[in-house]
Amino acid sequence: MLRCALHDVLLEFISDQMPEFHTPTTEQEFQLNFAQLKPHMNRTEALYESSRCLFCFDAPCIKACPSGIDIPQFIRQINSGNDTGAARTIYEANYFGNACGKVCPTEVLCEGACVYNLQEVKPIEIGRLQSYATTKVIESGKKLFGPGAANGKSVAVIGAGPAGISAACELRALGYSVDVFEAKAQPSGLTVYGVAPYKITNEETLAEMDYLQAQFGYNTQFNSPINSREELVELENKYDAIFLGIGLGKTNELGLPGEDKINCTGAVEFIAELRQHHHQVNVGRKVIVLGGGNTAMDAASESSRLGAEQVILAYRRAKEEMGAYEFEYDLAKGVGVKGLFNVAPVEIVGNGYVAGVKFIRTETKDGKVSEVPGSEFVEPCDMVIKATGQAKQTEFLQLIPGLKLDGKGRIVADAHTGQTSNPKYFASGDAWNGGAEVVNAAAEAKLTARGIHAYLSK
Amino acid sequence: MPDLSINFAGIKSPNPFWLASAPPTNSGYQIMKAFDAGWGGAVWKTLGVPVVNVSSRYGGVNYRDKRLVGFNNIELISDRPLADNLREIEEVKKRFPNHAVIASLMVQSRQEWHDIVRQSQDAGADGFELNFGCPHGMCERGMGSAVGQEPKILQMIVEWVMEVATKPVIVKLTPNISDITEPAMAARRGGADAISLINTIQSIVGVDLDQFAPYPIVDGKGTNGGYCGPAVKPIALNMVKNCAQHPDVRLPISGIGGIENWRDAVEHILLGASSVQVCTAAMHFGFGIIREMTTGLEQYMVEKGFNTIYDFVGKALPNVLPWEQLNMKYKVTANIHEEKCIGCQLCYTACEDGAHQAIKLNADTRVPEIIQENCVGCNLCSLVCPVEDCITMDRTDDGTQHLTWKERVEAGTAPTEFNDERAGGRHHWVPEPAAALGKERHKTLPGKARIYSGETELPTVV
Ligand SMILES: Cc1cc2nc3c(=O)[nH]c(=O)nc-3n(C[C@H](O)[C@H](O)[C@H](O)COP(=O)(O)OP(=O)(O)OC[C@H]3O[C@@H](n4cnc5c(N)ncnc54)[C@H](O)[C@@H]3O)c2cc1C
Ligand SMILES: Cc1cc2nc3c(=O)[nH]c(=O)nc-3n(C[C@H](O)[C@H](O)[C@H](O)COP(=O)(O)O)c2cc1C
Ligand code: SF4
Ligand code: SF4
Ligand code: SF4
Numbered sequence: 001m002l003r004c005a006l007h008d009v010l011l012e013f014i015s016d017q018m019p020e021f022h023t024p025t026t027e028q029e030f031q032l033n034f035a036q037l038k039p040h041m042n043r044t045e046a047l048y049e050s051s052r053c054l055f056c057f058d059a060p061c062i063k064a065c066p067s068g069i070d071i072p073q074f075i076r077q078i079n080s081g082n083d084t085g086a087a088r089t090i091y092e093a094n095y096f097g098n099a100c101g102k103v104c105p106t107e108v109l110c111e112g113a114c115v116y117n118l119q120e121v122k123p124i125e126i127g128r129l130q131s132y133a134t135t136k137v138i139e140s141g142k143k144l145f146g147p148g149a150a151n152g153k154s155v156a157v158i159g160a161g162p163a164g165i166s167a168a169c170e171l172r173a174l175g176y177s178v179d180v181f182e183a184k185a186q187p188s189g190l191t192v193y194g195v196a197p198y199k200i201t202n203e204e205t206l207a208e209m210d211y212l213q214a215q216f217g218y219n220t221q222f223n224s225p226i227n228s229r230e231e232l233v234e235l236e237n238k239y240d241a242i243f244l245g246i247g248l249g250k251t252n253e254l255g256l257p258g259e260d261k262i263n264c265t266g267a268v269e270f271i272a273e274l275r276q277h278h279h280q281v282n283v284g285r286k287v288i289v290l291g292g293g294n295t296a297m298d299a300a301s302e303s304s305r306l307g308a309e310q311v312i313l314a315y316r317r318a319k320e321e322m323g324a325y326e327f328e329y330d331l332a333k334g335v336g337v338k339g340l341f342n343v344a345p346v347e348i349v350g351n352g353y354v355a356g357v358k359f360i361r362t363e364t365k366d367g368k369v370s371e372v373p374g375s376e377f378v379e380p381c382d383m384v385i386k387a388t389g390q391a392k393q394t395e396f397l398q399l400i401p402g403l404k405l406d407g408k409g410r411i412v413a414d415a416h417t418g419q420t421s422n423p424k425y426f427a428s429g430d431a432w433n434g435g436a437e438v439v440n441a442a443a444e445a446k447l448t449a450r451g452i453h454a455y456l457s458k
Numbered sequence: 459m460p461d462l463s464i465n466f467a468g469i470k471s472p473n474p475f476w477l478a479s480a481p482p483t484n485s486g487y488q489i490m491k492a493f494d495a496g497w498g499g500a501v502w503k504t505l506g507v508p509v510v511n512v513s514s515r516y517g518g519v520n521y522r523d524k525r526l527v528g529f530n531n532i533e534l535i536s537d538r539p540l541a542d543n544l545r546e547i548e549e550v551k552k553r554f555p556n557h558a559v560i561a562s563l564m565v566q567s568r569q570e571w572h573d574i575v576r577q578s579q580d581a582g583a584d585g586f587e588l589n590f591g592c593p594h595g596m597c598e599r600g601m602g603s604a605v606g607q608e609p610k611i612l613q614m615i616v617e618w619v620m621e622v623a624t625k626p627v628i629v630k631l632t633p634n635i636s637d638i639t640e641p642a643m644a645a646r647r648g649g650a651d652a653i654s655l656i657n658t659i660q661s662i663v664g665v666d667l668d669q670f671a672p673y674p675i676v677d678g679k680g681t682n683g684g685y686c687g688p689a690v691k692p693i694a695l696n697m698v699k700n701c702a703q704h705p706d707v708r709l710p711i712s713g714i715g716g717i718e719n720w721r722d723a724v725e726h727i728l729l730g731a732s733s734v735q736v737c738t739a740a741m742h743f744g745f746g747i748i749r750e751m752t753t754g755l756e757q758y759m760v761e762k763g764f765n766t767i768y769d770f771v772g773k774a775l776p777n778v779l780p781w782e783q784l785n786m787k788y789k790v791t792a793n794i795h796e797e798k799c800i801g802c803q804l805c806y807t808a809c810e811d812g813a814h815q816a817i818k819l820n821a822d823t824r825v826p827e828i829i830q831e832n833c834v835g836c837n838l839c840s841l842v843c844p845v846e847d848c849i850t851m852d853r854t855d856d857g858t859q860h861l862t863w864k865e866r867v868e869a870g871t872a873p874t875e876f877n878d879e880r881a882g883g884r885h886h887w888v889p890e891p892a893a894a895l896g897k898e899r900h901k902t903l904p905g906k907a908r909i910y911s912g913e914t915e916l917p918t919v920v
Contacts, residue, residue, distance in 0.1 A: 051522035054844050057803035058901035060824065079522060115824075118800035119845060 020336040023283075023307025030279040033305040034197040037331075038102050041125075041132040050079035053124050056115055061126060064113035067094035067443035071110060071126055078133055086133035088144045095166045096442040098138060098208045099191050101131030102200040104439050105294075107327045135204075138211045145215050151175035153456055156239040157218075158226050161189020162441035163429025164245030165212060170449030171243075172216035176456075179239075180218055183225035187213075189247055190430075191438055193272040196298045198305070202275065229399045236424060241452045244397075244411065244420070244427040245445060248390035248435055254290070258348030259386075267291070267299040267387035274302055284383025286310040288357050289337075290345055291387030292322035297332045299385045304335040312379065314340045314357070317364055340379070344371060348384055356380040390435060400425055410434045417451025418444065426452050460759035461766045462752065464498075466733045467652040467710045468626040469585045471558040473498035474767055475723065475751055478714055478735035479562035479587060479630075482745070484536065486546030490553060495745040496752060499558030501654075501735060504535035504589045505543050505574060506564035506601075517663035517673035519689060528689035529738045530663035532674060532681055534595045535564055540574075544581040551582035560628070564589040564601050568618045575622050585625045588616065588650075590641070591632040591657025593684045603657070606632035609644035616648025626651040628712060631697075634660050638697040639704045646709055653701060654712035654735065656694045658684025687738040691716025695729055699778055702730025718747065720754025728774035732767060786866070787859035790835040790851040792816075792828045798848040799825045805839035805849060813838045815889055832887055 024030040041049065053075040061071045070089050077086035090097035106112070106127040114123030137144060155171050157164045160182035168178045186192050187209040192202055213220070226232060235242055251266025253259065263284060274281045283306040289299050292315035304311045313332065315322055319341050322329065333339075343359040350356065361375035392409030404412040404421040411420055411427040418426045428448045429441035462473040476499035477483050477492055484503045492500060511534055519528030536543060551559055561578035563586055565571055575586060590612055592602030605612050612629070619627055629645035631638060633656040642653050660682050662672045672680035694715025701707050713731025717723050718739035726734050739747055764770050794805070801824025809817040816832035817839060828839075840849040866872040873881040 048523045051524075054802045054804060056801075057807035058898070060801065115800040115802045 021305050021307050024279040024305075027278060033307075034302075036102075036201070037198050038125075038128050038131065040135060041128050046078055046129060046132045049125050049129055050075045052116075053079070054115065060113040060115060061110040061124070065093075065110045066437070066439045067100070067446070069093040069097075069110075069130070074133060075124065075126070075129055078129060083133050083136045084142060084144070087137040090130055090134055091144055093446075094439065094442050095169045095212055095446070096162050096191070096208070096438055098131050098134035099162070099188070099200060099205060100439045100442065101127045101129075101134060102204065103191065103195045104437060105325055105327070108325055109439070134208070138207050141211070141214070143215050145169075145173060147172040147217055148175035150177065153240045154178065154238070155241045155243060155452060156181065156235045157243040157245060158235075159189065159245035159247060159429075159431075160184075160187040160220055160222075161245055161247050161429060162191060162438045163247070163431075163445040164189070164243065165209065166442040166445035167243045167245060167426075167428065167449045167452075168218040168220075169212055169216045170446050171452065172218050174449065174453045176240075176453075178216075178218035180220040181224045181226050181235075182220060182222050185222050187220060187222075189245075189441075193275055194268060194295075195275075195438070196271070196302060197275060197278070198301075227396065232399055240456050242425050243445075243448065243452065244425060244431055245429050245441070246393055246396065247430040247441075249393045250391055251386055252389045252391050254345065254386055254388060256345060256347055258350065258354075261348050261350050261354045261384075262352060263354040263382060264348050264384040265386070267295045267385050268390055270299060270385050271295075271302065274306075279306075281306065283308045284354075284381060286312075286381040287383045287385060288312045288314055288379060288381045289385045289387055290314050290357075291389075292317065292324060293387060293389070294324045294328050295389075296387035297324045297328040297337075299387050300337040301332045301335050303383075303385065304332075304337055308383075311337045312340050312381070313337050314343050314345065314359065314379070316342070316344045316362055317369055318342060321364070344369075346376065349378055354382055354384050357384060390430075393431065397431075408434055413448075414451065416447070417454060418448025419451055419455060423455070426455075460756055460764060462498075462755065462759075464733055464767050466558075466626075466712065467585070467628065469499070469558050469560065470556065471498040471733065472556060473752055473755075474727070474733045475748060476500060476558060476560070476712070476733055476735045477740055478737040479504050479560075479589065480737040480741070481533070482737065482740045484538070486550050489546075489550050489559070492740075492745045492748075493550070493554045493557050496748040497557075497745065499560065499584075499733070501560040501562050501587050502536075502543065502547060502583075503538075504562040504564050504592075505540055505578070506535050506589075507566065507570075507599075509534040509537050509595075511537055512676050514674045514676045517683065519663055519687075526687055526738065526742055528661075528663065528685060529687035529741070530661050530673070530683040530685050531658070532594055532676075532683040535589070535592070540577070544577055547578065547581040547583055551584075558584050560585045560587050562587040562589050562630070564592070564596065566599075566601060571615065571618045572622050575619055579622075579624055583625060585628060585651075586619065586623060587628040587630050587654060588619060589630050589657070590615075591630045591655075593632060593634050593658055593660040594682055603632040603634050603660075606630075606641055606657070607635050609640050612641050613644040613648040616645055616650050620649040628652040628654050630657055630714075631655040631701075632657045633693060633697055633715075638700050639707060642701045642704065642707045642709070646707060650709065652710040652712060653707070654714055655701065656690070656697055656715045658686045659690055659693065661685035686715065687742075688716045688718060691722060691725075695725060698726055698731055699729040699775065702772055702775055703778065718743075720751045720758065723751060723755060724758055724770075727767065727771055729778070730772040730775055732771045782863040782867075784862060785860050786863065787855055787861050789853065789855040790837075791830055791833040791854050792835070792837075792839050793850050793852050794826060794828060795848050795850065796825050798845050800845055800848075801825060802844060804842045804844065808838050808842045814886070834886070 021033045024033050055072045059072045074086040074089040110126045111123040116123045154177040157168050157180040160180050168180050171178050188205050192205045251268045283303050287303040287308045289296050300311050300313045342362045344362050345357050346360050347358040349358055356378045358378045361372040362369045394409050402422040406412050411432045413420045413427045413432055418428050420427050426448050428444035464471050464474050475497055479501040483500045489500045515531055515533045517530040518526045521527045561583040563574050565574050590606035596602035597604035627650050629650045631641050645653050662682055664673045698713050711731045712733040712735055713726030714735040717734050717736050723734045806817045806826040813836055814834050816829045817826045819826055840851050843849045
């Protein structure tokens with residue numbers, strides 16, 4: 001016991017003295033700092049791990065998977081040496097099978113539900129087994145699916161994120177001709193522009209996209225944002241249905257004085273840069289991340305791994321009230337991030353460049369946060385990352401006649417079919433659910449494609 | 459400290475653990491190393507007629523991630539020159555006078571048997587083991603299991619050996635026979651001092667799905683081999699018991715088959731073995747396993763208060779009865795200890811699909827419930843449950859009554875026709891066949907049912 005305590009003190013001391021990571025200056029150093037949390041399994045590890053699965057009846061892991069992958073089935077297939085069959089089981093339920101294995105918050109989904117937890121035994125590493133099987137088919141290029149017989153109808157998909165691509169695959173399987181319009185230069189949406197680099201690499205993400213494209217043969221037009229009413233009219237005339245997989249928008253503005261200072265940036269924008277430019281992205285020496293959600297945890301971890309000497313996570317409420325998953329906070333703490341709780345930012349200070357954040361202390365009473373008068377203080381820093389949520393794409397959505405949004409700006413659509421209040425339009429993913437995970441977008445879009453099929457088959 | 463030493467039909471050994479005649483006893487080098495490590499005895503790799511082996515000789519059965527739960531070989535007897543083997547026997551005996559060195563032998567004619575027995579005796583072997591067990595390669599030449607399967611020939615060869623043997627003679631039996639006691643009795647009639655069993659079981663260990671050939675593959679072809687390893691222990695135990703219980707066998711038994719730890723050894727001993735032999739486990743893990751075996755055996759003996767091996771040789775035999783003598787009034791039923799249950803529902807699906815539909819599921823909990831009146835006490839659920847002691851089989855009769863099938867037949871109370879009120883399954887509840895259709899489809903067809911059948915809504919976001 002004593003030794004442990006001493007050890008902790010020592011660790012604390014060391015982490016106060018120097019940064020956790022050296023600033024990466026080459027791609028190799030970047031890969032080291034951002035080493036994959038869920039590295040690939042080799043056949044031996046996959047054999048050992050798949051051997052542990054109990055093949056539960058009515059397995060809780062399946063129920064906890066938003067895309068309902070038949071987990072015990074694919075694990076049993078891996079165990080019997082049928083890796084291709086395992087990949088098929090996975091892809092039948094979820095076209096982002098490989099990405100999900102790597103980026104899903106499995107701790108709160110399938111693995112969190114694994115019965116082993118109740119025995120205080122490590123749950124089955126479902127995510128890694130999943131990626132094991134899918135990586136194998138992707139690498140071999142073995143085709144598992146193909147487009148269905150052409151039915152003469154066509155669908156436009158706006159957005160090539162998890163929702164858009166999943167819908168495109170399913171629609172192709174049902175025989176539709178599909179054109180995908182994507183504002184950015186690469187497919188997979190936030191999987192390649194938002195998810196933390198230690199969860200999945202760009203290569204892995206894009207390899208799965210190529211694999212799907214090669215099998216289903218939908219057309220994707222990159223750098224082609226749909227922005228105007230005219231463009232929408234054109235789509236409405238040309239296609240039998242339109243699928244909205246546009247996700248969310250930019251980081252919310254805080255509306256604080258000084259927000260325009262150099263080195264004050266939004267988390268989504270910072271991370272998009274990071275995913276594309278790796279070690280070429282500069283981070284401050286002392287970074288303050290504003291927010292308490294998963295994106296805040298990611299931005300903080302990423303800053304630390306980019307070599308920031310000090311990273312402070314500032315949140316308006318108490319630690320327990322953070323929206324982030326516990327394991328995500330643990331991950332950030334593990335790379336030296338320090339929490340600063342019950343503080344609200346009032347101003348970004350500095351002369352042109354960020355020099356600090358002026359906070360005011362807060363307290364939570366009966367669930368309400370109130371500021372403590374006279375408690376302002378300035379926490380110096382040279383970079384501020386705002387992880388205060390993504391804005392909805394309300395402006396664009398208003399161009400669609402009759403399209404209803406709910407009070408939070410989310411598209412209103414039928415729970416079974418994904419059909420919106422404008423019958424020609426269907427929606428899934430973050431734009432519909434308000435912001436969830438890749439797996440939700442993939443699962444929803446598959447169902448919605450079936451909804452489109454039902455609508456157009458009437 | 460308990461005394462582990464044995465005197466097996468006149469062969470003395472510091473402990474009951476011998477290496478069986480097999481690759482680990484192929485040379486003096488290996489046997490000295492084994493004795494150094496703590497083994498009590500070794501049966502030399504079978505000496506006999508000249509042979510030539512093929513390359514690619516073993517095959518294995520893996521269960522999930524567990525290697526070699528079963529093991530198979532198409533190897534023959536020793537292919538080393540007899541003179542080398544004899545010289546090394548002498549050397550080992552000089553160095554280890556108190557350890558048991560047994561010469562395993564297999565030749566054809568009476569003269570050959572006489573010669574090889576004399577030569578081994580002169581080399582200093584403590585005893586002989588006649589290999590009438592090898593089920594491949596040698597039997598085609600009229601030796602090995604070809605002898606073990608013919609009690610008359612077996613007896614004749616034993617008689618030849620007894621004509622010249624001055625040291626104890628053990629006959630090694632093949633399990634590739636329907637009644638193991640037949641060759642055992644033949645060995646006794648021939649004058650043998652002991653028997654050892656089992657040799658390997660004829661087997662095909664697996665088939666290569668791409669080459670369409672059995673393992674082990676020799677240039678695209680294969681042949682049947684001899685099966686051994688942990689998987690054969692139950693077969694060995696039953697045969698050891700059969701020989702130990704038979705009133706006309708009455709010979710010391712060296713138990714062989716699937717022994718890899720002290721527990722396996724104790725099981726063989728409790729069913730009548732008074733020495734045990736090990737092959738596969740030594741081939742898999744090396745001689746070092748002897749440490750666990752001797753310390754485990756010692757610990758067990760201390761805990762049970764046994765001073766020598768003979769305190770428990772055959773101790774389980776009085777409790778192995780013919781089925782007709784089991785008490786039919788004894789009744790156990792399954793009980794799930796809720797606090798330990800992890801909700802895998804394997805017990806449910808096992809009983810539902812594989813037994814007696816005596817377990818049900820309730821809403822709002824993953825812990826299944828036993829339907830006591832339907833439970834026949836088969837044990838299945840407790841065997842599949844992955845949590846230690848989570849399902850216990852608890853006695854429900856009051857222990858005062860005793861009635862066997864034999865007694866029922868004698869008393870004329872046994873059922874005699876199918877609709878007999880006294881028949882077993884007569885009043886056991888079984889669901890209507892059609893009740894199976896579509897039952898729990900969403901649970902047994904999980905992913906697809908959810909996605910395609912419209913049974914569920916879009917997954918909700920937490
Ligand atoms: C920082 C961050 C980290 C995350 N980490 C994880 C994680 O670890 N694991 C996880 O499962 N989920 C994570 N998520 C969430 C996950 O990325 C999203 O839930 C998922 O990508 C949503 O998919 P989508 O298809 O609905 O939207 P998006 O992925 O946002 O895709 C929308 C696509 O539509 C395009 N688009 C938008 N408007 C238009 C237009 N008008 N015309 C043409 N194209 C348009 C966009 O360019 C984009 O490519 C994270 C999100 C963020 C922000
Ligand atoms: C509980 C049980 C009861 C069995 N009853 C019969 C039977 O009535 N008739 C039969 O021909 N085989 C019976 N068998 C043998 C099986 O059909 C099969 O041959 C044997 O279990 C070997 O197959 P396996 O090891 O692959 O399961 C029974 C097996 C078990 C486990
Ligand atoms: S809950 Fe765990 S053990 Fe059970 S089927 Fe799922 S992964 Fe396997
Ligand atoms: S002991 Fe057999 S019959 Fe009874 S509940 Fe268990 S599996 Fe069913
Ligand atoms: S098999 Fe054991 S752990 Fe699994 S549900 Fe049944 S009682 Fe519970």
